[in-house]
Amino acid sequence: MSEKNNYSRRKFVKQNTIAGVGAAVAMSVTPSVFAGCAADTGIPAILGGTKIRTGEWPSWPLWDPAADEEQVIRVLRSGVWSRAEMVTRFEETWAELIGSRRCLAVVNGTNALITALAQSDIGGGDEVIVPPYTFIATVIAVLQTGAMPVFVDTDPETFQIDVNKIEEKITPRTRAILPVHILGLPADMKRIMTIARKHNLVVIEDACQAWLAEIDRRKVGTFGKAGCFSFQNSKNIPIGEGGAIVSDDDEFMDRCYSYHNYGNPYGSHVGTISSGTLIAGTKQRLTEYQAAIGLAQLQRLEEQTEKRNRNAAYLRSEIRRIPGILPYKLTPGVTRCAFHLFPFRYRKEEFSGLSREQFLKALDAEGIPAMSGYTPLNKMPYMKNVLESKNFRLMYTPEMLDYDKYMDNNQCPENDRLCEEAVWLFHPLLLAEKKDMDDIADAIWRISRNADKIKNL
Numbered sequence: 001m002s003e004k005n006n007y008s009r010r011k012f013v014k015q016n017t018i019a020g021v022g023a024a025v026a027m028s029v030t031p032s033v034f035a036g037c038a039a040d041t042g043i044p045a046i047l048g049g050t051k052i053r054t055g056e057w058p059s060w061p062l063w064d065p066a067a068d069e070e071q072v073i074r075v076l077r078s079g080v081w082s083r084a085e086m087v088t089r090f091e092e093t094w095a096e097l098i099g100s101r102r103c104l105a106v107v108n109g110t111n112a113l114i115t116a117l118a119q120s121d122i123g124g125g126d127e128v129i130v131p132p133y134t135f136i137a138t139v140i141a142v143l144q145t146g147a148m149p150v151f152v153d154t155d156p157e158t159f160q161i162d163v164n165k166i167e168e169k170i171t172p173r174t175r176a177i178l179p180v181h182i183l184g185l186p187a188d189m190k191r192i193m194t195i196a197r198k199h200n201l202v203v204i205e206d207a208c209q210a211w212l213a214e215i216d217r218r219k220v221g222t223f224g225k226a227g228c229f230s231f232q233n234s235k236n237i238p239i240g241e242g243g244a245i246v247s248d249d250d251e252f253m254d255r256c257y258s259y260h261n262y263g264n265p266y267g268s269h270v271g272t273i274s275s276g277t278l279i280a281g282t283k284q285r286l287t288e289y290q291a292a293i294g295l296a297q298l299q300r301l302e303e304q305t306e307k308r309n310r311n312a313a314y315l316r317s318e319i320r321r322i323p324g325i326l327p328y329k330l331t332p333g334v335t336r337c338a339f340h341l342f343p344f345r346y347r348k349e350e351f352s353g354l355s356r357e358q359f360l361k362a363l364d365a366e367g368i369p370a371m372s373g374y375t376p377l378n379k380m381p382y383m384k385n386v387l388e389s390k391n392f393r394l395m396y397t398p399e400m401l402d403y404d405k406y407m408d409n410n411q412c413p414e415n416d417r418l419c420e421e422a423v424w425l426f427h428p429l430l431l432a433e434k435k436d437m438d439d440i441a442d443a444i445w446r447i448s449r450n451a452d453k454i455k456n457l
């Protein structure tokens with residue numbers, strides 16, 4: 001890695017608050033003088049031993065001035081900054097990479113989801129099935145349309161929505177399923193599409209963390225009616241902010257375009273000549289310089305995705321032997337992941353009762369930054385506020401707005417436990433070399449062997 005890509009710890013943390021995962025990642029960047037393992041005493045660093053990892057982890061986002069800047073500077077100097085050719089080029093490139101007929105770039109992933117749901121005629125009085133193990137934006141998008149989120153429990157082995165529990169949550173009001181390919185691992189789209197067809201439901205995929213992930217060599221985001229992506233700064237395609245909708249449905253995409261541009265006519269979505277605004281749209285246009293940054297980031301995505309997959313597979317095979325460490329399992333047919341995050345479950349019972357927080361501190365002391373991930377989304381106070389809101393009172397029966405009843409109907413016990421056990425590694429770690437994955441495995445092994453001593457610290 002070049003000097004320019006190295007950050008001080010404070011700078012990294014300041015610049016990389018992961019809005020997408022709701023956590024800040026502290027990457028260990030202490031300059032390396034010794035190869036950590038050479039001086040390895042076997043004593044955990046948190047107990048005064050030599051830390052395993054003294055080298056730096058790849059920083060994020062990456063930017064290569066030589067390769068990336070010419071196009072961005074050209075845009076800046078042109079003065080054409082509002083949506084024009086560069087955004088169209090970005091859309092065409094992303095559609096081709098995903099294998100979708102159309103792509104619309106928008107301001108962020110949240111608004112990609114809102115647009116796709118709204119233009120699928122999802123709104124007040126409808127129910128939308130969602131997983132609780134996701135970023136809040138998934139649920140916010142449903143609420144913004146006026147629809148009611150219905151939570152289906154998580155399969156803790158895959159971290160994805162439990163497809164065996166979807167049908168029991170379908171009611172006459174259910175209009176859509178919003179599966180999330182969370183952490184960049186694909187949800188079981190084949191089963192989800194079968195259920196959706198059987199019950200005549202719309203499927204909008206939240207692929208905001210799953211760029212280039214595949215099931216049977218087909219990219220996620222192309223199974224449902226539409227797929228939505230995020231290009232926020234922590235993401236594997238970092239633009240600062242940005243989002244996209246992909247779909248093969250031309251009429252739907254014309255409406256999405258119109259909606260993202262004040263409801264003006266577009267494609268098949270036309271009125272009489274000079275009829276002006278056709279629908280109550282909004283403004284969600286990406287800028288030209290964002291698209292230029294995005295095109296630069298896309299140059300390295302394929303290679304980075306391959307590397308993340310190779311390193312993740314290796315790391316998984318190394319840590320699965322450690323008692324109490326349960327790495328992710330993949331849903332059927334997955335041929336590639338995005339690995340926005342590398343997840344495993346941590347069972348403290350197998351670590352002499354060492355809490356997850358203590359485990360994370362011990363890992364950090366070894367030079368391995370990790371985080372605990374999401375808290376249960378189905379249990380947060382916002383739903384009380386929503387159910388009491390003016391709009392919801394106009395759209396739903398008092399029974400549907402009963403908070404205690406809503407909470408009861410949306411219990412997700414497996415997800416609750418997962419939220420207490422999950423540990424994530426942030427994707428730039430997977431862009432290091434294979435030998436660096438050994439540092440992670442060695443650190444976990446070391447903590448495992450000394451868990452009782454660390455616990456008594």
Ligand SMILES: Cc1ncc(COP(=O)(O)O)c(C=O)c1O
Binds near residue numbers: 206
């Ligand atoms: C699963 C998921 N859905 C939706 C979003 C929203 O994307 P954005 O932050 O671009 O609005 C994110 C981003 O963090 C996400 O991780």
